[in-house]
Amino acid sequence: MSIHHLRSHVVPAPQPVTDPDRVVLSLEQSTWLRAHARGNDFLSSLDRQWVAKGYLSPKQVACVDRGMEEQDAPRSTPAPAPLTVPTARIEEIFGYAKSRGIKQPQMRLGDYKLKTASAFSANAGAIYVTLQDTYLGKIVGGRWIPTVPGYRHAQPLAELLADPTLAAIAYGERTGNCAICGRLLTAEESINRTIGPICAANYGLL
Numbered sequence: 184m185s186i187h188h189l190r191s192h193v194v195p196a197p198q199p200v201t202d203p204d205r206v207v208l209s210l211e212q213s214t215w216l217r218a219h220a221r222g223n224d225f226l227s228s229l230d231r232q233w234v235a236k237g238y239l240s241p242k243q244v245a246c247v248d249r250g251m252e253e254q255d256a257p258r259s260t261p262a263p264a265p266l267t268v269p270t271a272r273i274e275e276i277f278g279y280a281k282s283r284g285i286k287q288p289q290m291r292l293g294d295y296k297l298k299t300a301s302a303f304s305a306n307a308g309a310i311y312v313t314l315q316d317t318y319l320g321k322i323v324g325g326r327w328i329p330t331v332p333g334y335r336h337a338q339p340l341a342e343l344l345a346d347p348t349l350a351a352i353a354y355g356e357r358t359g360n361c362a363i364c365g366r367l368l369t370a371e372e373s374i375n376r377t378i379g380p381i382c383a384a385n386y387g388l389l
């Protein structure tokens with residue numbers, strides 16, 4: 184057997200690495216990468232580079248770590264289960280508003296803002312819930328489907344949704360703004376009602 188023949192079968196051992204831009208994977212990382220490379224162009228490219236060079240860049244290793252963490256995530260933080268919330272009344276109100284030509288009906292209840300998903304979106308029919316511009320989850324078919332931070336808001340939302348009209352009036356009294364459009368109510372409006380008259384008409388809350 185020639186030297187040349189032998190060499191072609193020797194996998195080069197990774198060289199000791201001191202360059203901070205060259206990171207050697209741990210056994211756990213390389214095993215995970217190999218196991219997930221199949222059918223994933225990005226990971227198989229990383230795996231090929233790892234085998235060829237014996238190191239990856241810090242950014243590439245960060246991608247491996249993130250992949251491993253995301254895979255572990257469902258075990259450490261279970262996805263919140265959908266919860267039943269009373270949505271019949273808000274769906275009735277939003278349905279009425281849609282019949283009056285309001286494309287994406289919305290309402291402020293408590294500190295939350297509820298807004299209907301666009302009819303053209305993948306979530307058509309859903310109601311999005313945000314708190315100070317943070318998305319907490321969506322209501323679909325009477326169920327609250329929260330994000331992880333939205334999970335603990337099921338109870339206050341259920342209470343507000345039990346009587347959205349009452350909650351909208353309370354919002355107007357508390358903030359001086361219309362619970363539907365958010366506009367500051369005029370002094371005269373504030374005396375007579377707590378929802379702007381045009382919004383009240385459009386949403387059937389007269």
Ligand SMILES: [Zn+2]
Pocket residue numbers: 361362363364365366378379381382383
């Ligand atoms: Zn209004």
